[in-house]
Amino acid sequence: MQEQRTQGGPDSADPIIEARNVCVTYDLEHRDAMVLDDVSIDLRRGEILGVVGESGSGKSMLANAMMDAVEEPGITTGEVTYYPEDGGEPVDVLDLSTEDLKEFRWEEVSMVFQGALSSFNPTMSIRGHFEETLAAHDYDVEEGMERARQLLGDLYLDPDRVLDSYAHELSGGMSQRALIALSLVLEPQVLLMDEPTAALDLLMQRSILSLLADIKAKYDLTILFITHDLPLVAGLADRLAILYAFELAEVGTATQIAHDSKHPYTRALLQAVPNLDAPTDSMRPIEGTAPNPAHVPDGCHYAPRCPLATRECHEETPPWVDVEDDHRSACFHYDEAEDAVPFDLSEVSDA
Numbered sequence: 001m002q003e004q005r006t007q008g009g010p011d012s013a014d015p016i017i018e019a020r021n022v023c024v025t026y027d028l029e030h031r032d033a034m035v036l037d038d039v040s041i042d043l044r045r046g047e048i049l050g051v052v053g054e055s056g057s058g059k060s061m062l063a064n065a066m067m068d069a070v071e072e073p074g075i076t077t078g079e080v081t082y083y084p085e086d087g088g089e090p091v092d093v094l095d096l097s098t099e100d101l102k103e104f105r106w107e108e109v110s111m112v113f114q115g116a117l118s119s120f121n122p123t124m125s126i127r128g129h130f131e132e133t134l135a136a137h138d139y140d141v142e143e144g145m146e147r148a149r150q151l152l153g154d155l156y157l158d159p160d161r162v163l164d165s166y167a168h169e170l171s172g173g174m175s176q177r178a179l180i181a182l183s184l185v186l187e188p189q190v191l192l193m194d195e196p197t198a199a200l201d202l203l204m205q206r207s208i209l210s211l212l213a214d215i216k217a218k219y220d221l222t223i224l225f226i227t228h229d230l231p232l233v234a235g236l237a238d239r240l241a242i243l244y245a246f247e248l249a250e251v252g253t254a255t256q257i258a259h260d261s262k263h264p265y266t267r268a269l270l271q272a273v274p275n276l277d278a279p280t281d282s283m284r285p286i287e288g289t290a291p292n293p294a295h296v297p298d299g300c301h302y303a304p305r306c307p308l309a310t311r312e313c314h315e316e317t318p319p320w321v322d323v324e325d326d327h328r329s330a331c332f333h334y335d336e337a338e339d340a341v342p343f344d345l346s347e348v349s350d351a
């Protein structure tokens, strides 16, 4: 069945992290509830992959599963493989020991969450966080602090001022940039960013996104960027993966998704999300609500809200369809999506 869903493999180009049939299960309301349902996707070396979906759709679960960091008592199954840059042995991430995971999580793959204030210890200076992280991973602290200064400068921060401050003494944008610098101090290859700009105003969000693009190029990073804001990430990401109710709905290049989506949910999402360039009267909220993980419908999870849904959508899991090169949609009616959910292309100007 899975072979059929991922015909030809979900992705083919040089992966740095390969997720296959990844599920996360919790016991909710006395039943096994999938909060990530059979997700297969590659994070390709050197790309920015935007993962987009409404609140509660499973975005954080996907990022957490990629570094085997799902909170107890959640159970992660499937396969997550990390391919080191130097052509070293592939790493079976879900099989790493606690000690190896600790190394993997900062030195190979690092994570940045939204709201830097809650990520920093309020009683420790920013310098303390850098020093502690370096020491905990047996890095040369002096050399590491040089790198910290460099990173802070790259993020347009005054290194001495920021290092001597406590997080609450910095503005939201400054502390979020300091957190990004901290996540890079052990020279990881991959940055998983979970709504890293969500708590900031729109202009600060845009300025951090443009800094991210610079940092990515300078340090040769691969970035997975999680957001509920499709137009925001469409201008930054190379590819976009759309999650709906714990499943992937569509994956494609940013241009394909923003301008030529072949999934009714993606198209509805593009209409529903406010962005700087679109007139607010063009926004249309998606009717209905997403399912609770303990009560996910059979068939396509989006069917109860979908204008195109037919009987088979309510009964069967839609197969992946390769709609064009690099663009796949999990929809029985992918070729009708454009007519059913028309969308004004000018509304997403950056992609």
Ligand SMILES: Nc1ncnc2c1ncn2[C@@H]1O[C@H](COP(=O)(O)OP(=O)(O)OP(=O)(O)O)[C@@H](O)[C@H]1O
Pocket: 026, 028, 035, 053, 054, 055, 056, 057, 058, 059, 060, 061, 062, 071, 072, 228, 292, 293
């Ligand atoms: N510790 C937990 N125990 C049980 N269920 C959980 C737990 N953490 C999250 N969930 C459920 O898993 C589902 C996916 O959560 P996840 O945090 O991945 O969503 P998300 O798309 O990142 O949402 P948001 O944008 O609000 O952060 C949600 O329905 C949530 O209620």
